[in-house]
Amino acid sequence: MSVAFVKEESAEAAQETLLPDRPVSPHPNLVTEDGLKALQAQLQAARDAYETANAIEDVNERRRQSAGPLRDARYFTERVRTAQVMPVPEDKSVVAFGSTVTFSRDDGRVQTYRVVGEDEADPKAGSISYVSPVARALSGKAVGDLVTVGQHELEIVAIG
Known part of the structure; x- marks a missing residue:
């Protein structure tokens, strides 16, 4: 049977929808309070983009459009989960996180x-x-x- 009559997507098209995970730093995920809020906002934006992409009727286009937001959602979920909020440094005599x-x-x-x-x-x-x-x-x-x-x-x- 000719490939033209098969509805399954090609291996090449499937590969386009499988994006590798964004690299996660090996360092502790120290953040400021504002940094945690920014991570949470980026996670919500990725989830919103994923939902928008999932509304696309064409299955191949839906997969292509949802690949990036899905990858970002995985990344930001991990970054929010591992975030360690650091207090604002009270000691201004030496440079520290948040200074x-x-x-x-x-x-x-x-x-x-x-x-x-x-x-x-x-x-x-x-x-x-x-x-x-x-x-x-x-x-x-x-x-x-x-x-x-x-x-x-x-x-x-x-x-x-």
């Missing part, structure tokens, strides 16, 4: 970042992951301390 730190670079630039969880980090918006090289180098340091990251020297100017 906002301002430092000057050896090239004269002054930068300010908040140290946050991996999923909420956005350097362009002023936040870096606690596992990033810069955050690791700054962690536990005080105003005036110098740290070396790669070939650059950073001096902590302020901690908030």
Whole structure:
């Protein structure tokens, strides 16, 4: 029988609908309160997108459209489940998770970042992951301390 008369989708089409899971970091899933709220919102958005995709009548198109949201829902479910909300640091004398730190670079630039969880980090918006090289180098340091990251020297100017 010709393949044209068979309703089953091809192996190639089936492969399109089976997306690999998003990689989950091996580090503890530390988050701020806002970070947990963002994860929960992203999980809800993935669930909503999945429901919308499931309303598509064509089975092959439904599978293709639901693959991404389903993968995202699995990822965000795991991230919400493993989230460890960290309190806002009370001690402003040293850099810690949740701190906002301002430092000057050896090239004269002054930068300010908040140290946050991996999923909420956005350097362009002023936040870096606690596992990033810069955050690791700054962690536990005080105003005036110098740290070396790669070939650059950073001096902590302020901690908030």
